[in-house]
Amino acid sequence: MTIAEIQARVKEVGARKVVEEAITRARADAKHAVLEVIETRALKRADEVDAKLQKGENAGRLAGVPFLAKDNILTFDSKTTASSHMLENFEAPYQATVIEKLEAEGAICVGKTNLDAFAHGGSTENSYFGPTKNTYDDERVAGGSSGGSAVAVATGIVPFALGSDTGGSIRQPASYNGVVGLKPTYGSVSRYGVVAMASSTDVVGPITTSVEDARLVLDVIKGVDERDGTTIEIEPLLSTDKKLKIGVIRQCFGEGVDESVVRTTNETIEKLKAAGHTVDEVDLPTFRHALAVYYIVVPAELTSNLARYDGIKYGTQKDGADLTTVYEASRSAGFMDENKRRILIGNYVLSSGYYDAYYRKAQTVRTLIINEFNKAFSEHDILLSPTAPTPAFKLGENTGDPLQMYLADMMTVPASLAGVSAISVPAGTTETGLPVGVQLIAPMRQDSVVLSAAQQLEALC
Amino acid sequence: MSSISIDDVKKLAGLSALMVTDSEAAALVEQLNEILGFVEQLNDVDTTGVEPTYQVTGLENVWREDELIDYNLSREALLKNAPDSQDGQIKVKRVLT
Known part of the structure; x- marks a missing residue:
């Protein structure tokens, strides 16, 4: 279901009916993608949109379009749990900037989606409320951490959902469920009102069924926000069909990459060549160390961000003999x-004696990764790789082995560390019908290039 | 780089304001050492003369006017999420004992 299709339906039957239908689908969710439905506020806002439309007023670029938000994004009239016991009953007193921006264009938030608790994970199995199931196989994972958002879009509950991506959390579940997942340039979208994980890589982005829809949603949510001092402007999101110089990242085809993923990616490369694009291989030797960098930098940042959860101001509180015990419990x-x-x-x-050996070393290798990206981009418009090394794995397959779980992020973390724009586009399926995505990466601020390339690729797949 | 012992895990847990039982600590020793063993591959990367990157936008000192922003929030709305409150204040156990 595309945004244009929903907009046509709004025109036909009105926003209220469209929102009611989306709520009915959300309530019938058989995959545990949706944690909570927002009904009262959604219907009230739908009525406001209908009133404007009836008067012939401009109701916005997304007038009456229902959407879901990952449950680490603050919304009114619902809980925002981050899929955790800690925030199980947390009701946000204000909304995230991204929600405000979407509402200003007439979009209507109809509920919240499942994630790995605090977005820590790549399968949505770390949710306190239980896992989301894969769109195509109930025995397989949704991916994550934005698994609920990806499945909600793939199963047609809503035409778009918001996710957050720290190391692949939009792109990898999009790949596992056959939808489009855009990780915009770091800083291009406000994080005001988003539960913080790793502040140097966290970014909010859309999951959609088409690249055009990802472009539209990003265009609405992007922009400098005075309430988030890390926000920057990106280049205008113009569409072009110019032929591209594409670099295929050689380091993404080694050990641990599933045969079906290699086959689908190679087929995509052949289609791009046949369509007149120039494709060659590019070496990013430090790419293979990106996961090690990520699993130092991200825990270091998130441990600071999670220090605020002390059970005092908000969140789960357990009693203890003294204040320290209350915190710990x-x-x-x-x-x-x-x-x-x-x-x-x-x-x-981060601790004394290990800071230089781990944290500073990791941030230094991060510089090398960025330098290699810059060199590759001096010769290519866009870089291409699989989004994930395998299709969706089985529920429970990796839960006992954290390191194995981390490997699912190996192809998505480099773009996160470098802050560049990246997207996962459905490219094909395995012999058993599981979706496989291909990742496209462009320099910082060039989300327009990523989207244009993705749109051309989408037309070929 | 060294490996983590059960005492290290307990000390780290204390610094992190987390409680871990003996059996949790034993499992964590194994998992944390596996993760730290994995990241030690970075020792193989030559970073001589390379500066670290802590953030990627290059933004520095983003200023705004020092003025009150009205968030339109009541005291009740802000206290609603506090597990324990009284007379419009968040209640905390005695800090100085």
């Missing part, structure tokens, strides 16, 4: 095992 009860692992790793790599 609340945090121990409120966080999942993966949250705790990452907090501990983060504090370890």
